[in-house]
Amino acid sequence: xxxxxxxxxxxKRFLAAIRDLVDRTMGQEGMALLWGMPGExxxxxxxxxxxxxxxxxxxxxxxxTMTSMLSDLLVELGRPAGYRRAPMVNxxxxxxxxxxxxxxxxEADYLFRQVEMLDVLRDIYDLTGAPVVLIGMEDMARKVxxxxxxxxxxxxxxxxxxxxxxxxxxxxxxxxxxxxxDDLLGHIHTAARANIGRMTTALARVETFxxxxxxxxxxxxxxxxxxxxxxxxxxxxGR
Amino acid sequence: MAGKKGMKIRRxxxxxxxxxxxxxxxIMRRFTxxxxxxxxxxxxxxxxxxxxALVRHGYIAKNAGYVSGRAGVYQSYRIVRxxxxxYPTRCDRCGRPIGEKCDKIGGGS
Numbered sequence: 001x002x003x004x005x006x007x008x009x010x011x012k013r014f015l016a017a018i019r020d021l022v023d024r025t026m027g028q029e030g031m032a033l034l035w036g037m038p039g040e041x042x043x044x045x046x047x048x049x050x051x052x053x054x055x056x057x058x059x060x061x062x063x064x065t066m067t068s069m070l071s072d073l074l075v076e077l078g079r080p081a082g083y084r085r086a087p088m089v090n091x092x093x094x095x096x097x098x099x100x101x102x103x104x105x106x107e108a109d110y111l112f113r114q115v116e117m118l119d120v121l122r123d124i125y126d127l128t129g130a131p132v133v134l135i136g137m138e139d140m141a142r143k144v145x146x147x148x149x150x151x152x153x154x155x156x157x158x159x160x161x162x163x164x165x166x167x168x169x170x171x172x173x174x175x176x177x178x179x180x181x182d183d184l185l186g187h188i189h190t191a192a193r194a195n196i197g198r199m200t201t202a203l204a205r206v207e208t209f210x211x212x213x214x215x216x217x218x219x220x221x222x223x224x225x226x227x228x229x230x231x232x233x234x235x236x237x238g239r
Numbered sequence: 240m241a242g243k244k245g246m247k248i249r250r251x252x253x254x255x256x257x258x259x260x261x262x263x264x265x266i267m268r269r270f271t272x273x274x275x276x277x278x279x280x281x282x283x284x285x286x287x288x289x290x291x292a293l294v295r296h297g298y299i300a301k302n303a304g305y306v307s308g309r310a311g312v313y314q315s316y317r318i319v320r321x322x323x324x325x326y327p328t329r330c331d332r333c334g335r336p337i338g339e340k341c342d343k344i345g346g347g348s
Contacts, residue, residue, distance in 0.1 A: 001311075003276035003283055047266040047278035051259040057266050076324050106266075204311025230309055 001204055006174040008167040008196070010036075010160050011045050017156035018049060018102055021131035029153045030131040031122070033108075035140045036160025041196045045160075046104055046135060055102040055133075060110040066117050073103070089120065096128035108134035112143060115150075122153060162194030171196065176203050178210040179217030187220050191228050202228040251325035256281040260289055261326035264299065264318050271313035289326075290316065292337045296330040298322070 005011065014034060021030050036042050050057045056076045058069070070088040071081035077095040082088045103121070111117045111134070121132050134140070134154075141159070144151050163171065168189045172180045180188075180203065188206070192198035205228060210218040252258065259279035264270060267278070275286045293299045294316070302315040322331065329336055332343040 001273070003273040005277045005280070043267050044274060044278050047263045048280075050266060051262055051279050054254070057262070078324060201311035208310035230306075230312060 001207060002175050002177065004174055005044070005048050006167075006171040006196075008041075008163050008170055010041065010158075010163070010167075011048070014045055014158050014160075015049060015052070017158050018053060018131065018133060021133075021156060022053070022102065024131075024155070029155050030125040030129065031154045032131065032133045032156035032158065033141060033144060033154050034133060034135045034158045034160065035138055037138055037162075039195050039197055040160040040162065042135065042160050046106065050104055053102055055104050057104045057106070060105055060107045062110055062113075064110055064114075064117070066114065066120055069117050070120070085120075089123065092124060093127045096124065096130045100128060100130050102131045102133060104133045104135060106135045108136045109140055109143065112147075118150060163189075163196055163199070164194070165189055168194075168199065171199060172203055175200060176207050178207055178215065180206055181217055181219040183220040184218055184223055187223075188228060198229060201230070249328060251328050253325075256285055257289055257326050260286055262324070264316075265321055265324075269302065269315055269317050271315050273313055293327070296327070296337050296341045297332070297343075298327060298337075 017032050021032055024030055034042065034046070046057070049055060056073065058072055058076065060069070067083075067085055067088070070085060070092060073092050074081045074088060074095075077092065079091055079095055082091065103124070105111065105121070111121075124130065125132050134144075136143075141157065144154065165186065168185055169182075172185055184206065188199055188202045192202060205226075206218050206223065209223065209226070210216075213222070215222065251261075256279060260275050260281050263275050263278035267274060272283060272286050272290060275281065275290070276283050279286075290299065294301065298318070298320045299316045300319050302317055305314045306312065307314075320331075327337055330341055330343075333341045335341065
């Protein structure tokens, strides 16, 4: 098994959106929104993007205020956190001017509880040019759209959807060390309901099966009705 | 990993594989070694050495419920002590380099 990042359409779109924000023209807004269902590979992709683009990752929580957000941001930037907001914003701006880095904010739904936090983030990207990427669950995009004033600041909208059959092929070619026939891949794609995590587990089993039986390529006929996952069995209700 | 007698412990540096692995741990909170390889573009060998060292010094811990011998299922870990953006090079409890044993936590190996 190769433990590498599969460049699916979701990942490519997300990285392209961030690069567009980094290279945006003067006066263009610099915020992006990423949303999707759990299990679509959001966290891994965000970690990959943070590492690739030397970003700063923050996780919002229910207790966040403007001061705690700025303190967390300063800690991530390797600077001491302060107690007053204005000097902290100045310190953040200075750090980002010295070394521009994109800012990723997970669970960004919490920012809408205090809109001032979003205004500060906007000030930061206005002053430094560092793009801000908000990450949230499915409802997030709807919440943002309702607030029309805020929605126009977001120039990149990226939804993480389930992977299609072309992405399934990319995944199989990236992670699997033996060939997987199209019919078996289609079966895995359907059984995993396009969930990338479950597909990786199934592909690992297929690879082990192929190696044990000295196969170059595993087909659906060879795989038969073997289970693809390690789910617990479902029993009929007892009498 | 253990180094040579008298060598200086280097301060954590950014833009290294260890830095990216540590960042990935902090972002994901619960993770497996293949997750870290994918997110940080590091090799499994390097990830395993770093993870084992952090487990020994109590920065991360193994999650229960792992069943070995199943293809595609890996031991998961959780981050216990998040000490900031720079990865630990020296244990903050015993004071020894993280490549060595920790005598405060009780982790051996």
